[in-house]
Amino acid sequence: MNRLIALRAILLLVVVVLVARLAQLQLITTDAQRFGPNIDVTTRRYLTNQPRRGEILDARGRILAESVPIYNLAVVPGQLPSATTAPEQRALTLARLAQIADLPATLIIDPASAVETMPDLRAEVMALTGAPLPATTDSVTITIAPADSIGALTLSRKYREVVTLVNPIEQLLAQANVRSYQPVIIKEDIAPELVLALRENTNYLPGARVVEGFRRRYPLSSEIPSLSHLLGYVGRINACELTAVNPASSWLRALTDVTANAPVCGLMTKEIEPTSIGLPPYLPSDLIGKDGLEAAYEKVLRGQMGIDSLLVDALQRPVSGVTTLRPVANGHNLILTIDAQFQAEVERILQRWIRVGEERRLAAKEAHKRAYAPIVAGVAVALDPRDGRILAMVSIPDYDNNIWVDPKRIAELQALLAPPSVEAQRELQRLAPFTNRAISGQYPPGSTIKQFVGAVALQQGVITADTKLRDPGLLRLIERSGAEFILPNSVRNRDNGLIDVRDALRLSSNVFFASVAGGNDQAVNLDQRALRIPGLGIDQLVEGLSWFNFGRATGVDLVGEASGRVPTRAWKAQVLREAWTTGDTYNTAIGQGYLEVTPLQLAVAAGAIATDGTLYRPHVVDRIVDENGQVVQQIPAEPTGRIPVEQRHLATIREGLFASITNGLGVAAREVCSGLRIAGKTGTAEFGPILTTADGRLVRQSHAWFVGFAPYERPEIVVAVLVEGVGDLNDGSSTIAVPAVTQIMQAYFGVTPPTNPPSICPVLP
Structure with missing residues (x-):
């Protein structure tokens, strides 16, 4: 009990x-x-200071990207008047800050019927907003101009039973979800006069603080918009990027992060750093490189954030001054291989020839050509074949990357990201101004691929330099299915007789290179006296093209590079569910069918042909320097391989490429016309749907290519130009792409055309 x-x-x-x-x-x-x-009782807390992002400069030291100092208006939540003990003072302070920051507030009248029972309320709201109230039985929501913030606050106090003022800064603070001692930026890049006024009136604006920051700017991009594809831009870091760039303290933590974000972000790589416990390198409010060099060299450009400490009370309010624990380490600068002046000249030249292509389209006699989509796109890549330095890279259409970082141009950005109509969306998709076609565009190379097919055939012993094959103007064979396959020549279907590999390059003979690749022993239109060869076959051809790095990314120091495509038997069986045919091998050998390359890949591979067979990793950055100009890292020439082709075979191919200019259709590049000794290869690459002409013929539109090098004896530059859709507009390869490359080389070497050229030389615009 x-x-x-x-x-x-x-x-x-x-x-x-x-x-x-x-x-x-x-x-x-x-x-x-x-x-x-x-x-x-006080507790020590930590604050971060963002570093100044490094600059990007051209080869002559002209600034292409910089971080301009700005002042930002911020609010420290813990220093604002308390919402519990001083709500009136807090509301007044936030209304003043919203007015200063030019942030519109929201006035809510609930219920709406109160307007009918309170005529004074209706009159005062109309006087404040200058507009009649909407007729509704629901609550009324009104956007208040920043200048009227104080008036709206007074109105909400007077009619507090039915009127509520929603201050935008309260919403920003809630969204930021930060500690009370951490500043929240509410207005970027405020005027210097406002900075002085804020600092002199801190007693009237408790919690307000002026924070120094930086804004990215691209000084030459409006003048030379093609730089935008190279430079890229910066933007607010997203959740997936934040997960990827902040290292994990263990492999288990990394696996957890990657797995948890996989449904949204897909598979990602994550660095493991056991000492990463504490403040992460990136915060949710940070900026990060999104494209181009800004993304490729993010770690170099960003620098390291500084860390300060301070004491806070139990309410997380600051109660001490700030002490620096780790100073800010500003980002390093990039010095490029590109001269902005030369880049601008290449851009002008390419734009000029794109306009010529459009003029030809509009003036074409054939109706189906006039119906082509407007000619608007092209690519030009210039590099040094001796070390892989990229000298110019132009992709058109282009854009001004300042639209990503200048708040005043937000309307331009929205127009590009979200066109207002379906037609505008389709046109934007066709133009793709954000795409760097030089590294991301994948195109059939046309006859430009023949130099590589010839080199492989020589090395594999399928032909010798003096082997002569019969070219009757077309090649006809019967496929295993019983269907007839006819391969016409690229320029004209005339009988070229017996030709060797040099003649074949000069004439751009489809028959010759199809024969060395797929064999002509099955052809039914060759007489018994013609030399019959089995050819490389697709497997050997694929292997040979891989020597030149086709089908793989070049490793250029830019993001977004495509790998192109070298089709194989397995690829066709897997993707198209069809067996490989001899006709497929023929098409691959002449740069058609399923073969695709990027303009940069083509330029790099041509550089190996032009020199001693060494392939170099192309690069845009020459060196990395610190903020004092001291070299941190010199980017060396990086050979990625040497093509296994004997020098005598490369010399044979170069002779054919030189003959295609001196005795071929590339007249504008001849020394008597250009003042330079240029060698190279044109290409006309069909694409798009099959069209029917007025006389019933089936045709396709085509791109125009030319890739060349100069001087012929000791090449210093390789230039590849592609103008989309002009191949069949008065032979655009010879009369558009060749003159474009010629003028680019003249600009590079500072050579002017001869004063009195022969009559065979075309008059160039």
Whole structure:
């Protein structure tokens, strides 16, 4: 019995204590009651200082990307008047800040019927907004101009039963979800006059703070918009990027992060750094490189954030000054291989020849050519074949990357990201101004591929330099399916007789290169006297093209590079569910069918032909320097391989490429016309749907290519030009792409055309 009484007493005591504690939690009104006698106990907290992002400069030191110092208006939540003890003062402070920051507020009248029962309210709202109230039975939501923030606050206080003012800064603070001692930026890049006014009136704006920051700017991009594809841009880091760039402290943590974000972000790589516990390198409010060099060299350009410390009380309010624990380490600068002046000239030249292509389209005699989509796109890549330095890279259409970082141009950006109509969306998709076609565009190379097919055939012993094959103008064979396959020549279907590989390059003979690749032993239109050869076959051809790195990314120091495509038997069986045919091998050998390359791939491979067979990794950055100009890293020439083709075979191919200019259709590049000794290969690559002409013929539109090098004896530059859709507009390869490359080389070497050229030389615009 005594034990039962004791147990009841204990239970009663526990209930009394719990009830008392609950009452205390519900009735406390002061910070001292809530936190007890330890409210004055301080805790050390940490703040971060963002580094200044490094600059990007051209080869002559002209600034292409810079971080311009700006002042930002920020709010420290813990220093604002309390929403509990000083709500009126807090509301007034935030209304003043919203007015200064030019942030519109929201006025809510609920219920809307209050407007009918309070005529003074209707009049005052109309006087404040200058517009009649909408007729509705629901609540009324009104956007208040920043200049009227104080008036709206007064109105909400007067009619507090039915009117609520939603301050935008309160919303920003809630979204930021930061500690009370951390500043939240509410307005970027405020005027210097406003900075002085804010600093002189801090007593009237408790919690307001001026924070120094930076804004990215691209000084030459409006003048030379083709730089935008190279430079890229910066933007606010997203959740997937934040997960990827912040290292994990262990492999288990990395696996957890990657797995948790896989449904949204897909598979990603994540660095593991055991010492990464603490403040991560990137915060949710940070900027990060999104494209081009800004993304490729993000770690180099960003620098390292600084860390400060301060003391806060139990309410997380600052109670001490700031102490620097780790100073800011600003980002390094990039010095490019590209001269902005030469880049601008290449851009002008390419634009000029794109316009010529459009003029030809409009003036074409054939109706189906006039119906082509407007000629608007092209690519030009210039590099040094001796070390892989990219000298110019132009992709048109282009854009001004300042639209990503200049708030005043947000309308331009929105127009590009979200066109207003379906037709505008389709046109934007066709133009693709954000795409760097030089590294991401994948095109059939046309006859430009023949130089590589010839080199492989020579090395594999399928032909010798003096082997002569019969070219009757077309090649006809019967496929295993019984269907007839006819391969016409690229320029004209005339009988070229017996030709060797040099003649074949000069004439751009489809028959010759199809024969060395797929064999002519199955052809039904060759007489018994013609030399029959089995050819390389698709497997050997694929292997040979891989020597030149086709089908693989070049490794250029830019993001977004495509790998192109070298089709194989397995690829066709897997993707198209069809067997490989000899006709497929023929098409691959002449740069058609399923073969695709990027303009940069083609230029790099041509550089190996032009020199000693060495392939170099192309690069845009020459060196990395610190903010004092001291070299941190010199980017060396990086050979990625040497094609296994004997020098005598490369010399044979170069002779054919030189003959295609001196005795071929590339007249504009001849020395008597250009003042330079240029060698190279044109290409006309069909694409798009099959069209029917007025006389019933089936045709396709085509691109125009030319890739060349100069000087012929000791090449210093390789230039590849592609103008989309002009191949069949008066032989655009010879009369558009060749002159474009010629003028680019003249600009590079500072050579002017001869004063009195022969009559065979075309007059170039």
